[in-house]
Amino acid sequence: MCRPQRPRTDRQSPFMKLVFAGTPEVAVPALDALLASGRHEVAAVVTRPDAPAGRGRRLVASPVAQRAEEEGIEVLKPAKPRDEDFLARLREIAPDCCPVVAYGALLPRTALDIPAHGWVNLHFSLLPAWRGAAPVQHSLMAGDEVTGASTFRIEEGLDSGPVYGVVTEEIRPTDTSGDLLTRLAFAGAGLLAATMDGIEDGSLKPVPQPAEGVTLAPKIQVEDAHVDFAAPALRVDRVVRGCTPAPGAWTVFRGERLKLIQVAPLPDRTDLAPGELAAGKNNVYAGTGSYAVELLWVQPQGKKPMKAADWARGVRIAPGERLGA
Numbered sequence: 001m002c003r004p005q006r007p008r009t010d011r012q013s014p015f016m017k018l019v020f021a022g023t024p025e026v027a028v029p030a031l032d033a034l035l036a037s038g039r040h041e042v043a044a045v046v047t048r049p050d051a052p053a054g055r056g057r058r059l060v061a062s063p064v065a066q067r068a069e070e071e072g073i074e075v076l077k078p079a080k081p082r083d084e085d086f087l088a089r090l091r092e093i094a095p096d097c098c099p100v101v102a103y104g105a106l107l108p109r110t111a112l113d114i115p116a117h118g119w120v121n122l123h124f125s126l127l128p129a130w131r132g133a134a135p136v137q138h139s140l141m142a143g144d145e146v147t148g149a150s151t152f153r154i155e156e157g158l159d160s161g162p163v164y165g166v167v168t169e170e171i172r173p174t175d176t177s178g179d180l181l182t183r184l185a186f187a188g189a190g191l192l193a194a195t196m197d198g199i200e201d202g203s204l205k206p207v208p209q210p211a212e213g214v215t216l217a218p219k220i221q222v223e224d225a226h227v228d229f230a231a232p233a234l235r236v237d238r239v240v241r242g243c244t245p246a247p248g249a250w251t252v253f254r255g256e257r258l259k260l261i262q263v264a265p266l267p268d269r270t271d272l273a274p275g276e277l278a279a280g281k282n283n284v285y286a287g288t289g290s291y292a293v294e295l296l297w298v299q300p301q302g303k304k305p306m307k308a309a310d311w312a313r314g315v316r317i318a319p320g321e322r323l324g325a
Contacts, residue, residue, distance in 0.1 A: 015039050015040055015200045015201075016039075016040045016041070016096040016097055016117075016196060016199070016200045017040070017041050017043050017093070017094065017095050017096050018034060018040050018041065018042050018043065018095055018096065018097055018098065018099060018196065019042075019043055019044045019045070019046060019076075019090065019093060019095040019098045019115070020034060020042050020044075020045050020046070020064075020068075020098070020099050020100075020101075021045070021046040021047070021098055021099070021100040021101075021103040021119070022045070022046075022047060022064040022100065022101040022102055022103055023047050023048045023062045023063070023064055023102055023103055023104045024062065024063055024064070024102050024104075025063040026101070026102055026181055026182075026185045027063070027064050027101035027102045027103075027185075028063050028064060028067050028185075029185045029186050029188075029189040030099070030101045030122055030185070030188060030189040030192045030193075031045070031064060031067055031068070031101075032067070032189065033189035033190060033192065033193040034099065034192070034193055034196065035071060037193045037196070037197070039196070039197055039200065040196055040200070042068075042071075042073055043073075043074070043093050043095060044073060044074040044075070044076055044089075044093055044095075045064060045065065045068040045073055045074070045075050045076065046076045046077075046078070046081070046086075046090075046098075046103065047061075047062045047064045047065045047068075047075060047076070047077055047103070048062055048077065048103070048104050048105065049077045049078075049079055050062070050065075050077065061075075065077065074093075076089060076090075080105065081105050081106075081107050081108060081111050082108040082110065082111070086111075087110055087111060087114070090111065090114050091114055094114075095114070095115045096115055096116050096117055096200075097115050097116070097117035097118065097119075097120060097196065097199060098114075098115050098118070098119040098120070099119075099120050099121075099122070099192055099195075099196060100119050100120065100121040100122065100154065101121070101122045101188070101192070107119060107154060109156060112154060112155070112156070117199050118153045118154065119153070119154040120151055120152070120153055120154070120164065120192070120195060120196070120199070121151065121152055121153075121154050121159070121161075122149060122150075122151055122188045122189075122191065122192045123135065123149065123150050123151075123152065123159055124136050124147070124148075124149050124181065124184045124185075124188065125139060125147060125148065125149070125150065125217070126146075126147060126148040126149075126150060126166055126168065127150040127152060127159060127163055127166075127209055128159075128160075128209045128210060128212075128213050128214040128215075129213060129214075129215050130147075130215050130216070130217040131158050131159035131160065131214065131215070131216055131217060132158065132159065132216050132217035132218050132219070133217065133218060133219040134217045134218065134219050134220045135147075135217040136177045136180050136181045136184065136242075137177045137217070137220050137242045137243065138215070138217035138220075138242070139171070139180075139217075139242075140171065140175065140176075140177055140180065140238055140241050140242035141238045141239055141242035141243075142215075142238075143234070143238055144171055145170070145171055146168055146169070146170055146171060147168070147169055147171055147180070147184070148166050148167050148168040148169050148184070148187075149166065149167050149169070149184050149187060149188035149191055150163050150164075150165070150166045151163065151164040151165050151166075151188075151191055151192055151195040152164060152206065152209075153206050158216075160209060161206070161209075162206030162207055162208045162209065163206060163207055163208075163209055164195045164198065164199070164204050164205075164206050164207075165191055165194065165195055165198070165204065166191070167187045167188065167190075167191045169183055169184055169187060174241070175241060176241045176242075176244040176245065177241065177242050177243070177244060177245070177246075178244060178245045178246075220242075220243060220246075220247055221247070222247050222250075224243075224247075225239065225243040225247050225248060225249045225250055226249075226250060226251070227239055227240065227249050227250065227251045227260055227323075227324070228324070229251070229274040229275035229286060229287065229288050229289070229322075229323055229324050230274040230275075230288070230289045231288060231289050232288060232289050232290040233265040233266075233267075233288040233289075233290045233291050233292065233293050234265060234290070235288075235289075236263060236265075236288050236293055237263055237264070237265050237293060240260050240261070240262065240263050244261055244262070248261075248299075249261075251275075251323040251324050252323070252324055253315070253321075253323055254315070254321075256300070256301045257301045258298055258299070258300055258301070258323070259298060259299035259300075259305075260295065260297075260298055261296075261297035261298060261299060261305055262296040262297040263286075263293040263294060263295055263296060264293060264294045264296055265291065265292075265293050266285065266291060266292045266293060266294055267291050268291070269285060269291055269292035270290075270291045270292070271287075271292075272285060272286065272287025272292050273287045273322070274287050274288055274289050274322075274324075275287060275288075275322035275323040275324045276320065276321075276322050277312075277317050277321050277322060277323060278292075278317075279309075279312040279313075279317045281309075282309050283309060284308040284309055284311070284312045284317075286323055294308075295308035295312075296308055298311050
């Protein structure tokens with residue numbers, strides 16, 4: 001646990017004392033929005049412990065921890081949120097509410113009961129759709145046209161607590177999960193700040209989620225990102241966009257893994273069998289279960305991302321060669 005390096009003396013008297021919980025870069029806009037609101041004090045931040053990163057695998061603080069330390073805010077890094085030292089410190093801080101964005105650990109009842117207004121999560125879906133760890137990826141892979149973000153009070157069920165508010169976001173035809181998550185992070189930041197305001201002044205009451213329309217969004221595993229070229233072209237495109245940048249959609253070519261970063265469906269080309277490749281001077285095409293897709297960006301095993309046409313010139317694709325074989 002880190003103590004603040006300097007006291008917070010530059011804020012107006014807050015209406016609520018908050019402890020913010022979050023870990024990755026996508027949580028930083030929400031922390032910034034709360035810091036900028038002027039209505040509440042962010043007394044501390046809870047984040048995951050430092051993790052190995054980079055080629056040297058040295059321990060690095062999470063993006064949320066780094067941002068909090070820049071502001072001189074106390075940073076708590078419990079190995080598990082049920083640790084007694086962490087719970088004791090949280091009781092000492094006595095937060096009114098704990099806003100959460102992608103913290104990355106399950107909260108025990110002993111922690112949930114500490115703040116008077118509970119823990120309020122910003123979740124990147126329109127609940128009850130896509131409860132779970134990967135709502136944006138699953139929304140894209142399912143072909144949704146609209147998604148959004150929701151704030152809800154955390155209970156012991158999986159993303160099942162009552163909802164305070166939502167914002168909607170249209171899914172664009174070329175969106176990757178990275179693109180969409182970035183937009184939702186900023187739209188959701190404003191929603192979370194407004195939710196804190198509404199809880200403080202009593203104007204906002206959570207509404208139970210409906211029993212109908214529940215879908216689940218478990219973490220995307222590497223095998224889930226394996227592209228099946230026997231599937232229709234739209235499915236291939238959705239898997240590639242949903243798994244970009246992580247964990248990365250992939251196939252196999254000549255026995256080695258080939259990451260697929262961007263493809264484009266081509267409804268007018270139907271002459272290629274599933275996975276069959278055809279390379280022109282500046283284009284590379286692959287057949288699917290319906291019509292072809294153009295490969296735009298790929299990443300061969302052990303190499304950097306490159307234009308698919310450059311990759312094709314290097315490997316010299318033979319007539320009839322296929323992806324996935």
